[in-house]
Amino acid sequence: xxxxxxxxxxxxxxxxxxxxxxxxxxxxxxxxxxxxxxxxxxxxxxxxxxxxxxxxxxxxxxxxxxxxxxxxxxxxxxxxxxxxxxxxxxxxxxxxxxxxxxxxxxxxxxxxxxxxxxxxxxxxxxxxxxxxxxxxxxxxxxxxxxxxxxxxxxxxxxxxxxxxxxxxxxxxxxxxxxxxxxxxxxxxxxxxxxxxxxxxxxxxxxxxxxxxxxxxxxxxxxxxxxxxxxxxxxxxxxxxxxxxxxxxxxxxxxxx
Amino acid sequence: xxxxxxxxxxxxxxxxxxxxxxxxxxxxxxxxxxxxxxxxxxxxxxxxxxxxxxxxxxxxxxxxxxxxxxxxxxxxxxxxxxxxxxxxxxxxxxxxxxxxxxxxxxxxxxxxxxxxxxxxxxxxxxxxxxxxxxxxxxxxxxxxxxxxxxxxxxxxxxxxxxxxxxxxxxxxxxxxxxxxxxxxxxxxxxxxxxxxxxxxxxxxxxxxxxxxxxxxxxxxxxxxxxxxxxxxxxxxxxxxxxxxxxxxxxxxxxxx
Numbered sequence: 001x002x003x004x005x006x007x008x009x010x011x012x013x014x015x016x017x018x019x020x021x022x023x024x025x026x027x028x029x030x031x032x033x034x035x036x037x038x039x040x041x042x043x044x045x046x047x048x049x050x051x052x053x054x055x056x057x058x059x060x061x062x063x064x065x066x067x068x069x070x071x072x073x074x075x076x077x078x079x080x081x082x083x084x085x086x087x088x089x090x091x092x093x094x095x096x097x098x099x100x101x102x103x104x105x106x107x108x109x110x111x112x113x114x115x116x117x118x119x120x121x122x123x124x125x126x127x128x129x130x131x132x133x134x135x136x137x138x139x140x141x142x143x144x145x146x147x148x149x150x151x152x153x154x155x156x157x158x159x160x161x162x163x164x165x166x167x168x169x170x171x172x173x174x175x176x177x178x179x180x181x182x183x184x185x186x187x188x189x190x191x192x193x194x195x196x197x198x199x200x201x202x203x204x205x206x207x208x209x210x211x212x213x214x215x216x217x218x219x220x221x222x223x224x225x226x227x228x229x230x231x232x233x234x235x236x237x238x239x240x241x242x243x244x245x246x247x248x249x250x251x252x253x254x255x256x
Numbered sequence: 257x258x259x260x261x262x263x264x265x266x267x268x269x270x271x272x273x274x275x276x277x278x279x280x281x282x283x284x285x286x287x288x289x290x291x292x293x294x295x296x297x298x299x300x301x302x303x304x305x306x307x308x309x310x311x312x313x314x315x316x317x318x319x320x321x322x323x324x325x326x327x328x329x330x331x332x333x334x335x336x337x338x339x340x341x342x343x344x345x346x347x348x349x350x351x352x353x354x355x356x357x358x359x360x361x362x363x364x365x366x367x368x369x370x371x372x373x374x375x376x377x378x379x380x381x382x383x384x385x386x387x388x389x390x391x392x393x394x395x396x397x398x399x400x401x402x403x404x405x406x407x408x409x410x411x412x413x414x415x416x417x418x419x420x421x422x423x424x425x426x427x428x429x430x431x432x433x434x435x436x437x438x439x440x441x442x443x444x445x446x447x448x449x450x451x452x453x454x455x456x457x458x459x460x461x462x463x464x465x466x467x468x469x470x471x472x473x474x475x476x477x478x479x480x481x482x483x484x485x486x487x488x489x490x491x492x493x494x495x496x497x498x499x500x501x502x503x504x505x506x507x508x509x510x511x512x
Contacts, residue, residue, distance in 0.1 A: 019308070020294040020436075024428040024470075031426065038276040052275070077430070165421045168445035169452060170287065172280040174333070176449070180276075189424035193432070193470050196425060214280075214449050 009139040011044040014082040017075055024193045027074035028081065030204060031184040033101075037111055038064060038180060040085050041097055048137045055117060060126040064180060065094065065116045069204040070145040071101060071109030073255075079103050083111075086139035092129045093117065098143035110145045123211070148205045151246040153231050159221035162190040164237055166217040178212040178244070187232045187247040190222045195251070199228070203250040209243040212236075218244060228252070265395040267300040270338040273331055280449045283330035284337065286460060287437040287444075289357075293367055294320060294436060296341050297353055304393045311373060316382040320436060321350065321372045325460040326401040327357060327365030329511075335359050339367075342395035348385045349373065354399035366401045379467070404461050407502040409487050415477035418446040420493055422473040434468040434500070443488045443503040446478045451507070455484070459506035465499040468492075474500060484508070 015036060023029040045051035045062065055061055075081035081103040088096040099111035117126040128134060153159055163186070171182045187206065188196075212218065217237035224230050230249040236242035271292060279285040301307040301318065311317055331337035337359040344352040355367035373382040384390060409415055419442070427438045443462065444452075468474065473493035480486050486505040492498035 018295045019298060019430065020291055022430045024425065024430060024432060026430045029426065035276055039274045042275055163424070165419075168419070169280065169447060169449050170285065170441040170444050172449055174275065174278045174280060174282045176280060185426035188426050191425060193425050193428055 007136050010086045012084040022077050026077045031181040044085050060117045061120050062115045063118050066114040066148050066207045068112045068148040075103040086141050087137050090134045092127050151207050154225045157223040159223050162220040164219040172214050183245050199251040200254045202252040206247040208245050212244045263392050266342045268340040278333050282333045287440040316373045317376050318371045319374050322370040322404050322463045324368045324404040331359040342397050343393050346390050348383050407463050410481045413479040415479050418476040420475040428470050439501050455507040456510045458508040462503040464501050468500045
């Protein structure tokens, strides 16, 4: 399947990393990278006619369901970095959108995302088969990183409780749910700065489950298995069956 | 005092507000505005030769000590907004830097900041009298908002405890202290989304006191007096005499 010539199947944005916008390690924070991914996906979807304005005519909207990031390093302070996005596939219920990350003249990683169309009244999956033009947006470009595995605690493991608090006003986005940025930071916060000084998050996977709202009390739980691989859950403190998200961090020694 | 012709006494940057970058109210988050203020101040200081590279030759660095923001409204989703900065005054120990905020073709507010030069080894105030060129950077432009008052709880009031947790990995900046963004959000989080839906933060003042580090447990305390004016402290939970910051919010009814 290939795109019709008049639809731009790729879009690239470039950003600059300021000193004030860095992590403790002087790098692009993972949460900022995720914010850029959402921003670029939104712009590209609008540009090709499958954005907010089109979906809302059917009472639908895109919701980010899964994200997987694999990098050899993170962009450093004062560096320019860019993301290029394209759509790999779609069906009636969801769309797979990928990203290439460049810093300097180097490709430093790739990102896979899965977006689900939901009915904004019911918050249940919607049917996109009415949007025929989606077929024209698919690129033949492939993404070299593995799809996201099913995220779950290793069999027989006992998760350790890491943190607990509640979601407050500045954690909430325009849709009145907890921001993706907040979830990403809660997951990263299971480890101290000293670990991130020495080790790089070479792979980060997160799957969003139940949408949390203002006032929800949360707990984070984590298991390290095997060494350097952390599975993390953010769940409701009052109803532990209610998982807000599951994530996985794979750490590798820093080489740059 | 007026600037020599070859030193640009003002600098303006413009940004765009994306949907993903909005608050629950669909506006520019106050914490993002503060991040932009630090970014633009850093760029302008570098441009006029009193930035990080110059101060570090004397073992010094600028630290943001106080910020006061007064706005008639906050920029809205998809709007462009700009900040223009200039230096109002300096002396041996600190510098006053102001900002005008525009959105669309309208001036929507002003910001006053105070920056202190510290010795980065001792974290104590430094002496800038060796940097003669600072005198050439002062603009004759004035800032129409009132300077920051001394921030303290009203006499006889009993602060209410609002929240408590601890600072973790993603709260920490490259200098290994808690980020300004985190403090601003902790202050705003004393009130729920429903208040910010109806009322606008027309004035926001914050003064940074002791620098918090990773692992520090914090509490927020607040007093409302008079109606719509909140004084807020973020302090150490284990040593209440250790104030991280004091802030004041003035809310007004939304007119736009």
